[in-house]
Amino acid sequence: MSHRHVNKRLRTGAIATAGVAAVAAAAILLPNANASTDQPAAPKTLSAHSATQLATSLKADLGDQSAGWYLDSSNGHLVMNVLSEDDAASVKAKGAVAKVVHNSMTALKSGAKTLRETAAVPGTAWAIDPKTNKIVVTADRTVTGAKMATLSKATNGMGDGMVTVKRSQGEFKRYDGGDAGSAAGGAGGAGDAAGGAGDSAGGAGDAAGGAGDASGGAGDAAGGAGDGGGGAGDGGQAAGPIGGSAIFGGNARCSLGFNVTVKGAPAFLTAGHCGNDSKTWTADQGGGQPLGTVADSKFPKTDFALVTYDDTAAKPQSAVDLGNGSTQEIAKAAEAAVGMKVQRSGSTTGLHDGTVTGLDATVNYGNGDIVNGLIQTDVCAEPGDSGGAMFSDDSAVGLTSGGSGDCTAGGETFFQPVTDALKATGAEIGAGGGDAGAGGGDNGAAGGNGAAGGNGAGGGNGAAAGGGNAGAGNGAGNAGAGNGAGNAGAGAGDPGAGAEDPGTGAQDPGAGAQDPGAGGGDALN
Numbered sequence: 001m002s003h004r005h006v007n008k009r010l011r012t013g014a015i016a017t018a019g020v021a022a023v024a025a026a027a028i029l030l031p032n033a034n035a036s037t038d039q040p041a042a043p044k045t046l047s048a049h050s051a052t053q054l055a056t057s058l059k060a061d062l063g064d065q066s067a068g069w070y071l072d073s074s075n076g077h078l079v080m081n082v083l084s085e086d087d088a089a090s091v092k093a094k095g096a097v098a099k100v101v102h103n104s105m106t107a108l109k110s111g112a113k114t115l116r117e118t119a120a121v122p123g124t125a126w127a128i129d130p131k132t133n134k135i136v137v138t139a140d141r142t143v144t145g146a147k148m149a150t151l152s153k154a155t156n157g158m159g160d161g162m163v164t165v166k167r168s169q170g171e172f173k174r175y176d177g178g179d180a181g182s183a184a185g186g187a188g189g190a191g192d193a194a195g196g197a198g199d200s201a202g203g204a205g206d207a208a209g210g211a212g213d214a215s216g217g218a219g220d221a222a223g224g225a226g227d228g229g230g231g232a233g234d235g236g237q238a239a240g241p242i243g244g245s246a247i248f249g250g251n252a253r254c255s256l257g258f259n260v261t262v263k264g265a266p267a268f269l270t271a272g273h274c275g276n277d278s279k280t281w282t283a284d285q286g287g288g289q290p291l292g293t294v295a296d297s298k299f300p301k302t303d304f305a306l307v308t309y310d311d312t313a314a315k316p317q318s319a320v321d322l323g324n325g326s327t328q329e330i331a332k333a334a335e336a337a338v339g340m341k342v343q344r345s346g347s348t349t350g351l352h353d354g355t356v357t358g359l360d361a362t363v364n365y366g367n368g369d370i371v372n373g374l375i376q377t378d379v380c381a382e383p384g385d386s387g388g389a390m391f392s393d394d395s396a397v398g399l400t401s402g403g404s405g406d407c408t409a410g411g412e413t414f415f416q417p418v419t420d421a422l423k424a425t426g427a428e429i430g431a432g433g434g435d436a437g438a439g440g441g442d443n444g445a446a447g448g449n450g451a452a453g454g455n456g457a458g459g460g461n462g463a464a465a466g467g468g469n470a471g472a473g474n475g476a477g478n479a480g481a482g483n484g485a486g487n488a489g490a491g492a493g494d495p496g497a498g499a500e501d502p503g504t505g506a507q508d509p510g511a512g513a514q515d516p517g518a519g520g521g522d523a524l525n
Helices: 003-036 048-065 085-093 105-118 145-156 272-277 418-425 450-454
Strands: 066-072 077-082 097-100 124-129 134-139 163-167 246-249 252-255 258-262 265-270 280-282 290-298 304-309 319-321 327-329 341-346 350-364 370-377 389-392 395-403 413-417
Touching: 048 066, 048 077, 048 085, 066 105, 077 085, 085 097, 105 124, 105 134, 105 145, 105 350, 124 370, 134 145, 145 163, 246 272, 252 272, 258 304, 258 418, 265 290, 265 418, 272 290, 272 304, 290 418, 304 418, 319 341, 341 395, 350 395, 370 395, 395 418, 413 418
Parallel strands: 077 097, 134 163
Antiparallel strands: 066 077, 124 134, 124 350, 246 252, 246 280, 258 265, 265 304, 280 290, 290 304, 319 327, 341 350, 341 389, 350 370, 370 413, 389 395, 395 413
């Protein structure tokens, strides 16, 4: 064979071999090229409730590889902490954001237990913060000297990777108020005037459930105008106090949390340290408007109380006072989540909002009062707000316990989880199906004597539920049968000596209180 033919055959074989290699290479590269175009599913935008459901499912799948989770409220994403890239992939596949961290939830809870055992220092608090994957310890201004040394010894032994220590300018305390008087600046904001018909809000004394006097000084009917729930309840019962309303027991003033039912009977939740302050609670400081009796109270360790209404036929509204004449209906209870946007209503400071910053928090108020399992937030509160409602949309989340700071400087506030209180007491959110619709209920003359609630001369307290302040001696307006509204009535137009503008400042100053819901939600005096 000639040299030329040999070279030609070699070239042909080489070309064929190269072609096979190219096809094989293409077969290898093609799947990889296709895979490179497959991007992870975009994180889902979730409500707080949906995020909690997804997080619960992911926690069950991950087991001890879970390291907590939180809501990124800026975009509605669920961020799940995991310990490996493999776990991160499974989390992303279900629509959450995965964050690989060092500390497991088991390790964080163990660290919190160590703090409880070795650093029980009054004026300290700590909570697990999934955003930083650490335990955040807060020491208030009283933690100095030997107390600070004890705390530092405990935290230094845990290492920087497990714990962060910060200082608070305030002092940790429970937020039950003393007997200094009625709610100052709360929902509706009016305090009693000492010795006159006019109250500090500019005239009409706020009633136990709500609205001010009808024009001319007539007391609103107890079963009718302007209760705190936006209207009369079913069956001729006033809706009565709602979340955030002031309640009084002995020398203490606290706030109602949420109306509930226990085996069909009406009751409400408040703080346990409030339940320890007094066995009985009223809607007014003078004790003339009985509300209920403590059935169960737990403090310290946890912080909730169940108070059963004295009137077993009462149907108080399941709602929270928003302080502007409106209310938020409460339909269910929800677990807190770090990053969750929440609101708090209390009888001292009214409505404020903020964010959940930590879970499973412990706070040491001193004198052995140590409470565990709390929700930590950046929502402000002040004395008298204890027991008040923390909520997110229509979900009950927490009961105000205590904290540091105030609503001028800000601070940290801790809440008892509502879900735990409900489980422990057997209570359910709601109050026997009471309907707060304006004009609901058949009140009749028996429902509301303005005279009973008028008390213009007696210090400005609207004594009967729904009753405003009358002029001196002239709170005469009776509710017309079936109207559910305070009727100024003949002869009731004299506001009386010393009455300070009985219409000004009242949420519903209209003569005759034509809209029994208008102006509901004033703070209790």
